Amino acid sequence: MLSKENREKCRKLLDHYGALPQLHMQIEECGELIVAICKLFRGGPVADVKSEMADVYVMLEQLCEMYGISQEEIDEIATSKLDRAFKRAQDEKSK
Secondary structure, three states: OOOHHHHHHHHHHHHHHOHHHHHHHHHHHHHHHHHHHHHHOOOOOHHHHHHHHHHHHHHHHHHHHHHOOOHHHHHHHHHHHHHHHHHHHHHHHOO
8 A cells, every 4th residue: 555665654653643642543534534525426626535545544554553464464354355245246237
């Protein structure tokens, strides 16, 4: 998701601010992304969604760091979820 350099910056920010404040920030950033997506329905700018997505990416990287979650673990879980959703979509299509 993020470059090695940006992941290192995430680690340093996590060290600086601490885990609990960054968990609160993750919640806030996810909320801001939800708001930006909702505004798209009313003609809001895609640029706002991009900006909020970037914030969430940063915070997700910090969550991985906090809980020792590797990118490989996330990829494995995402693959499983995508495969399940794809199969469900195919099953729906064949009905």
